[in-house]
Amino acid sequence: MKKLTEEQQVVDPGLDEQVKKLTPEMIQKVVKRVLTKEASARLKVYIDTCVRCGLCAEACNTYLSRNKDPQFAPVSKVKNTLWELVKRKGNVDGEFVRNMARIVFTECGVCRRCSMYCPFGIDIAYLLLLVRRICSLLGVVPQYLQDTTNSHAATMNQMWVHQDEWIDTLQWQEEEAQAEIPSARIPLEKEGAEVMYSVIAPEPKILAQLLGNMALIFKVAGVDWTMPATDGWDNSNMAMYSGDFEIMGRVERLHWETAARLKVKKIVMGECGHAFRGAVYDGPRWLGWSFPPIPMVHAIEFYYDMLKSGRIKIREKYKEHVTIQDPCNTVRGRGLGDKLRYVINELCDNFTDVDPRLEHNYCCMAGGGTINCGPPWKRSRMKSNKVKAEQLAATGAHIVITPCHNCHSGIEDIIGFYKLGMHVKFISEIMVETMVIPEELKG
Amino acid sequence: MYEFARGPLVSIAFAVFIGGSFYRIISTILLAKKEKVILPFVSPRHGLRSIMHWIIPFGSRNWRIHPSFTILTFMFHICLLLTPVLTLGHIMLWRESWSLSWWSLPPVLSTLMTIIVILGGIIFFLRRIADPTVRFVSSWSDFVLVIIVIAPFVTGFMAHQQICDYNAIITIHMISGALWLVIIPFTRIVHMLFFPLTRAYMGGEFGYVRNARDW
Numbered sequence: 001m002k003k004l005t006e007e008q009q010v011v012d013p014g015l016d017e018q019v020k021k022l023t024p025e026m027i028q029k030v031v032k033r034v035l036t037k038e039a040s041a042r043l044k045v046y047i048d049t050c051v052r053c054g055l056c057a058e059a060c061n062t063y064l065s066r067n068k069d070p071q072f073a074p075v076s077k078v079k080n081t082l083w084e085l086v087k088r089k090g091n092v093d094g095e096f097v098r099n100m101a102r103i104v105f106t107e108c109g110v111c112r113r114c115s116m117y118c119p120f121g122i123d124i125a126y127l128l129l130l131v132r133r134i135c136s137l138l139g140v141v142p143q144y145l146q147d148t149t150n151s152h153a154a155t156m157n158q159m160w161v162h163q164d165e166w167i168d169t170l171q172w173q174e175e176e177a178q179a180e181i182p183s184a185r186i187p188l189e190k191e192g193a194e195v196m197y198s199v200i201a202p203e204p205k206i207l208a209q210l211l212g213n214m215a216l217i218f219k220v221a222g223v224d225w226t227m228p229a230t231d232g233w234d235n236s237n238m239a240m241y242s243g244d245f246e247i248m249g250r251v252e253r254l255h256w257e258t259a260a261r262l263k264v265k266k267i268v269m270g271e272c273g274h275a276f277r278g279a280v281y282d283g284p285r286w287l288g289w290s291f292p293p294i295p296m297v298h299a300i301e302f303y304y305d306m307l308k309s310g311r312i313k314i315r316e317k318y319k320e321h322v323t324i325q326d327p328c329n330t331v332r333g334r335g336l337g338d339k340l341r342y343v344i345n346e347l348c349d350n351f352t353d354v355d356p357r358l359e360h361n362y363c364c365m366a367g368g369g370t371i372n373c374g375p376p377w378k379r380s381r382m383k384s385n386k387v388k389a390e391q392l393a394a395t396g397a398h399i400v401i402t403p404c405h406n407c408h409s410g411i412e413d414i415i416g417f418y419k420l421g422m423h424v425k426f427i428s429e430i431m432v433e434t435m436v437i438p439e440e441l442k443g
Numbered sequence: 444m445y446e447f448a449r450g451p452l453v454s455i456a457f458a459v460f461i462g463g464s465f466y467r468i469i470s471t472i473l474l475a476k477k478e479k480v481i482l483p484f485v486s487p488r489h490g491l492r493s494i495m496h497w498i499i500p501f502g503s504r505n506w507r508i509h510p511s512f513t514i515l516t517f518m519f520h521i522c523l524l525l526t527p528v529l530t531l532g533h534i535m536l537w538r539e540s541w542s543l544s545w546w547s548l549p550p551v552l553s554t555l556m557t558i559i560v561i562l563g564g565i566i567f568f569l570r571r572i573a574d575p576t577v578r579f580v581s582s583w584s585d586f587v588l589v590i591i592v593i594a595p596f597v598t599g600f601m602a603h604q605q606i607c608d609y610n611a612i613i614t615i616h617m618i619s620g621a622l623w624l625v626i627i628p629f630t631r632i633v634h635m636l637f638f639p640l641t642r643a644y645m646g647g648e649f650g651y652v653r654n655a656r657d658w
């Protein structure tokens with residue numbers, strides 16, 4: 001028998017137990033549904049066009065980090081999953097489905113770097129998401145990730161936060177902010193406000209001080225803002241990554257409907273990459289809109305506007321040696337890399353850029369739901385991102401700034417695993433430390 | 444046999460190539476229209492911008508980090524496309540049959556370009572075996588395709604250099620050339636037709652939708 005790799009031996013009931021329930025008929029039915037009903041032109045053209053040149057390999061942090069193991073090249077991941085499904089018309093067994101789920105959920109962060117390295121622009125991340133979709137319909141999803149999706153389905157947020165906890169947390173953070181600026185507020189349900197501020201569930205659950213920070217920043221900038229007191233405040237979307245597009249659509253619809261109910265002019269969303277992607281791209285398309293119905297800006301852009309227009313001024317720049325983690329979903333996914341650098345340079349004295357940078361930055365290997373696959377897969381994720389550790393170490397910085405929750409946790413993991421001795425910060429944390437708080441606000 | 448190859452076979456091959464290419468492109472565009480989430484994101488400006496970066500040598504980061512491969516693939520593809528169209532012998536035949544005629548390459552140059560195609564094909568073939576990643580994703584058809592693609596160049600070169608019996612070789616040359624044309628729309632060589640489509644779509648998704656660069 002062939003020796004199993006370390007990754008193949010990982011125990012995850014979401015995969016192990018679930019594949020036991022599959023029958024060949026179920027697998028074939030689902031594969032047929034997805035490959036003929038849910039996908040057409042792109043799937044066909046991408047499969048016909050790929051000349052198997054291997055040029056996409058160079059793009060992938062997993063391949064680069066694992067000594068160029070051919071199994072980890074983007075095209076190999078497609079070969080090991082989708083090509084086989086197409087060739088065998090879905091006639092595959094549970095073992096195959098288990099391997100396929102491992103590959104697409106834990107060894108690819110759907111960061112889309114490879115589509116920038118394929119001369120044809122083949123969207124490999126899309127192809128691998130199709131495979132996730134198949135896995136999801138078969139019920140074979142890493143258990144931690146599925147739990148997050150279940151949380152979305154039951155509570156419309158990612159971390160089982162109940163409405164009372166939500167409101168309570170906001171009020172607590174409002175008080176925290178008032179210790180600094182007595183007139184700071186977190187206005188709930190203010191109809192007709194200029195801005196609705198959206199966050200992802202980890203903020204109220206584990207990083208509540210970030211909400212307090214925003215209350216200060218909005219106050220200083222003089223922004224007319226609000227947050228909903230109802231469900232619809234969370235725009236993170238792990239269902240988008242687990243392949244449960246029905247729930248993905250429900251989450252996004254509620255989020256947009258909440259903004260519409262509050263009649264806001266725009267949404268500013270917190271420092272998170274995939275949430276931006278879900279709200280601006282995947283969600284609207286699933287719901288049948290080409291573009292979002294209400295303008296939405298990411299925190300990077302919001303900070304940029306505030307600094308550029310002078311609504312926020314910096315008292316004294318941050319002294320520590322900093323570098324950046326460019327989040328895929330806002331840099332490759334929105335071109336905000338230059339604005340991010342503007343913001344960092346405004347806030348910090350000592351900034352060393354990463355290489356490669358901007359759109360070419362490596363993914364943190366936490367995104368695309370991979371970190372949400374939980375502890376069983378952590379070691380594998382770490383092995384898949386040695387290049388990130390090397391890239392960060394080369395900057396010699398102490399602080400990694402990243403405006404993305406997933407990147408934040410992912411980079412923390414990498415720093416710990418590779419003993420880099422660095423720390424990770426959000427922009428808002430540095431902004432509240434360095435901005436000018438006008439005398440009249442200090443009270 | 445020679446007469447058949449020279450006359451009907453070549454005409455049929457051109458007809459299949461042209462008809463097949465139109466069919467593949469049009470059916471793909473119609474399918475894309477049905478998929479709904481493709482055409483709204485196509486932008487001619489960003490599509491073209493992306494194509495330009497990828498058809499210019501070293502225009503993209505991936506071309507820059509693989510300089511020898513880039514030079515090889517550009518030389519191979521340019522010679523592959525231009526040589527047949529600009530070879531004096533071909534143009535004379537087209538003038539005779541269809542009274543079409545245009546500028547031709549000096550024979551030395553077309554011989555040189557033919558050699559580049561043959562060598563390039565051989566290197567690609569060997570790379571498929573030598574590079575573990577490329578080998579892993581290749582199937583037998585990828586090797587056969589390389590052979591079909593360079594066959595007309597090998598036989599053309601042999602005919603021109605009068606290696607072996609000229610009549611036999613030139614017949615094989617025309618048959619392999621016909622095969623070459625016919626397989627374009629129906630095998631992975633279709634990447635030649637689809638390149639502008641996939642690239643332009645990605646250019647739109649990156650540039651128009653996401654305000655980002657894809658090169």
Ligand code: SF4
Nearest residue numbers: 050051053054056118
């Ligand atoms: S670079 Fe593109 S064409 Fe080449 S193997 Fe990868 S996906 Fe296929």
Ligand code: SF4
Nearest residue numbers: 060108109111112114
């Ligand atoms: S992790 Fe990124 S580069 Fe690697 S295969 Fe997935 S999308 Fe492509």
Ligand code: SF4
Nearest residue numbers: 273327328367406407
């Ligand atoms: S977590 Fe950050 S880097 Fe990683 S995929 Fe998301 S946005 Fe990209």
